[in-house]
Each structure stands twice: as structure tokens, then as C-alpha cells.
Amino acid sequence: MYDIKALYEAQSVADAIRLLREHPRAQIIAGGSDVLVQIREGKRAGVELVSIFSLDELRGVNLEEDGTLRIGSLTSFSHITKDPLIQKYINVLGEAVDQVGGPQIRNIGTIGGNTCNGVTSADSASTLFAWDAVIELTGPEGVRKIPIKDFYIRAGKVDLHPSEIQTGILIRRESYEGYAGHYIKYAMRNAMDIATLGCSINVKLSDDKKKFVDIRIAYGVAGPVPMRAVHAEAYGKGLPVSGETIRKIGDTVSEDIMPRDSWRASRAFREHISKVLCQRALTEAVRRAGGTVPDDLSGEMGGAAL
Amino acid sequence: MTEKRTSENHQYKLVRCRINGAERETMVDVRASLTDMLRNDYSLTSVKKGCEVGECGACNVLIDGECFNSCIYLAVWADGKDILTLEGLMGPDGKLSDIQQAFIDEAAVQCGFCTPGVIMSAVEILENAEKTGREYTRGELRKLLSGHLCRCTGYENILNAVEKTMKKRLAKKAGK
16 A cells, blocks of 8 residues: 555546645646655655546647647657657657656656656656757646746756646647657666666758758756757757767767766766767767768767667 | 545545456555555456566556556556456466466466566567567567566566467468
């Protein structure tokens, strides 16, 4: 038995907001793969929970009229990976969340829970940063939409107001159209492990595939919250696609990242793999965008696969 | 009455669901996991209590055709769902299913504690393979089975059992 004082099951988004207002100390439970484990560990003892698990209206991926991809916050990782719209427009997100935990965790874990935890290592978060995702929040005052970089306040803290729930994650057409990306998770094990570092990159190349028109480089575990390598991005924009520029862009990320020592890895190691993963993910993103990278670089780095 | 509180102020809720093909209903303590409900209310002891934090896969069951670790799934969430446990694989005459027999033939069982959970993952994998006609590679099968820990380290034989059953089912399907 879980140490739960009371469980309130929401029947709709409006009902969830009402329950959260009635029970201000209650915490939200979505898929529960973090919340229930924390209760089992003795944290949150005697907690009151508002369960939003049965709100099927928050599940699924849709393409809105203006081309915005809308991912319902309760969509499970495995459903995101299998979704035809995700595969068509932002396949790298499907690939990223296919590296969370193991198969059963990917069936219960939700993308909304993954982002609302405010954890830097969340496999979905760096890729959502890379795609300039917008977070949709619904509360007593209605709906507000904020860029994902503003949603993360500090480690474990996101901009979720009292009685508010995250209802969707939006990727605008201009964010994905013409871009191709790649995500690399570095972890000690292939399954049931948390990222030592994650790097998600997408690029837009010129029509002749010879120049970087735009580069977005995002990291998990390179700082207290997921982040973008803005200096490296600015440096790379407009440069020709070559092994040398990819290497230099990778070297520039050290201006952006601020990893720390932890029991998983040292700061020095994280700084090193930040560069290497950037170069590898960038090489693969270029290839997926239809560009070619000289063999010397891909050979030197053992190919794009990790 | 679908909800009540006892004298100790424990909160109960009526949970109606289909378990191994039969419609069932019972009043469940809201603090219970699905593992608790399946074991204590329905005596389905193939659902093992292992780590109880969603890491080992010993409590894995199918819910509406997908695998879930029932230890980190609230019992009340099972309302309206279709649940399949290992007990539901047995034929009406007591005959084992092909995947269960394959585990015996390949010696994929040692102490047996992880086995029901692994077999339920195999059920989902095999059904997907049959549905799509796709033959998974050994590497893909490893990934699909990666949500299970076997402390007797019998992974090779488990993979052999799942792979052979998949090939048999796909050959049978192609033959028809």
C-alpha cells in the first residue's frame, strides 16, 4: 500500500483545476512512474493526490490548422514514438523518448510528467528545447503558453502556478519545417538508466546543402536545467558544412555549458562528452538533412552511432 | 456505492474491470497498487512483488494490450480496463501457450521469479510481430525485453525462447 492520505480522481481538465483549488496541498499524479516511486521511498509521506491519469482528452498528437504539432501532456513515450505525425515531422523526439527507462516505463511515463518534474536529465526535455517547444498550461485563469526555456526555473522547479496543470506541448511549424535532428543519450547502460549527458541537435541547411542556415543545440545534464548552447549556435550559423566547422562548433559549446561533478560522472568528463556528442549529433543531423560530411570526421569519431 | 470511507478513514473505491477474460469488480483501497489488487483480491500470484519501484519487471501485466509494471500503477486506474496476467494464457484444458512451452523447451526458467513478467512482455512483442508481420532482430528483441531483470542471468535462453516462438508464429502466419 502506498502512503497516500487521499486520492481525488479528476474527470476533466476543469475538474482537475477545481480539485487542486479545493485541496491546495494536493500534488498532481499523471503516469506515476516518478510520484509513486518517490512515495515508495518515503518521500511525500501522507500525500494528497489529484490524479489526472484518466483524462484521455490530454492524450494523443494532432496537427493544428496552422501546422502546429500539439502533443497532449498525458501522451505516453511509447505512443509518441509510434505516432505517424511525430515520425513525419519531428522523428528525433520519438527516438529520444524511446530511450527513457525500459518498455514498461515508456508505456506509463508521460511527456508532461517528464517536463513538469523539472529534471535536467529528462530524455524528452533537451529535444523539446532544441525544437523551441511551447508549453501550454491550463489553470483557473485560463490557458497560457510559454516557451520551454522560460518554463524551467531551476532544478526541480518549473513555472507551474497553483491549481494549474500542463495540458499540451506545442511545436510550431516554423520550428520544425525544413529541419532535421538527432539525439544522443550517453548513459552507462542501454536500458533503465538516467542520462549522464544528453545532446539534441537539429539543423536547417541551405538549398545546396553546403551551408548551415540554422543550428539548434540543446543539452540535458550540462547544467541544472536543460539548456541551449546559444554561443555555439550563433557561431555555426552561416558557416559552410564541413568536418572542420563541425569540430569548431563542438569546441564552442564549452562557452555555454556548466556541468557539475556528480556520482554519475565528473565535470571534466561531461565537458569532454558535451563536445564529442555535439560533433556526432551534428554530423548525423547534417546527414539526415541531406548534407554530406567528409569521411575524415565521421571516421575519426567512429561514425555517428554511439 | 462506488466510493466509501471505513471507520479508520481509509478511502475505498469500486473497481470494475476485465481480468483474464472475465468481468470482475471489487472495492479497493485507493492506496493499493494493481499488484496488490491482483494478488490479494484475485489470488493471481504470477504477478510478483519484486522491486516495487518499476525497475525489475516481475509484476508486469498487459493492460489493454500494453505492458505495465503493476507495482507502480494504482489499482483504481484499472477501472474499465482489460487486464491479462500469466494465468490468462493457459488454455481451457490446462494447456500451456506456445511461449510458455518455449520457455520450458529452451530452459529459459531457472528460479522462475522473473518468468511471468518476462512472458507477458513476450506476449506483447509476439502480438505486435504477428500484427505487423515484422520479424524483430536479436538486437530489437533485447531492447523490447530490457525492462526485466533476471538474477539467475538466464537472458540468452529467454531471448532464444522469444525468438523461436516469433519465427514459428510468423512462419505459421505466412503459411496460411
